[in-house]
Amino acid sequence: MLGPFHRGGRPKPMGEINVVPFIDVMLVLLVIFMITAPMLTQGVQVDLPQVTSEPIDNNEERDPIVISVDRDGQYYISLSGDETAVSLDEVSQRVIILLQRQPGTPVMVRGDRHVPYGQVVTLMSTLQAAGVSNVGLISEPPPGDS
Template identity: 80%
Template sequence: MLGPFNRRGRSKPMGEINVVPFIDVMLVLLVIFMITAPMLTQGVKVDLPQVASEPIEDTENKDPIIVSVDRDGQYFIALGGDETQVSLEEISDRVIILLERNPGTPVMVRGDRNVAYGQIVTLMSTLQVAGVENVGLISEPPPSDGQG
């Protein structure tokens, strides 16, 4: 007697999951992320110290090139003691000339605390275009209140 539960002529149900479509989707996502990831990283490269702020030791006895931005957004460039007002477009040319004369001269940025962040980033980008690989940021230590 053959009933509805007879399995003689039928094959057993397969208990496996077909993972090939999942692998295809994952490979497509991997390719998409590999293409878009480099586009997401942008900005100015700055080597930040990984220790508490300590004064920079001048091992090479070279005066740094100091580019300053005052609270009015005016740019100044100084080497040694000479500080002259320049425009943003002139900074790149002057830094290139100074670095050709004295390669390896450190470049520092000193910005007023009231200057917009975007203006400092624009300055650092201009320095990067001029060929400066490492830019230092000048800050003042917080006032000590005697509790330390």
């Protein structure tokens, strides 16, 4: 016997899409990207000196130009994550071009701790000749120092 609310026949197909599974997938992807994004900002392997210092207040909205010197003395120039191996002469030329396009862009130097001091000073002198007035030096905090 059928109840008073039974209309008979097959149930009508539902005209709505259930979006709950899509929301679950999106939240899982969001968490995955939040965890992996900081890991993707790797560049040239540079063993930075470890010193206690105050971080630079970077109120600039622009990404800095980062010039790295690796253990072998090879120079790399990086802007917005794009890293290119260059010679010392090319460093000067590229920095001049980048500063003409975006004046006031901060310039940072990452020097491996095993690179001779003279090579870093030569790089800084080259940057000064290219029109860079302030150069920041990148270091790592010592272990256990927060």
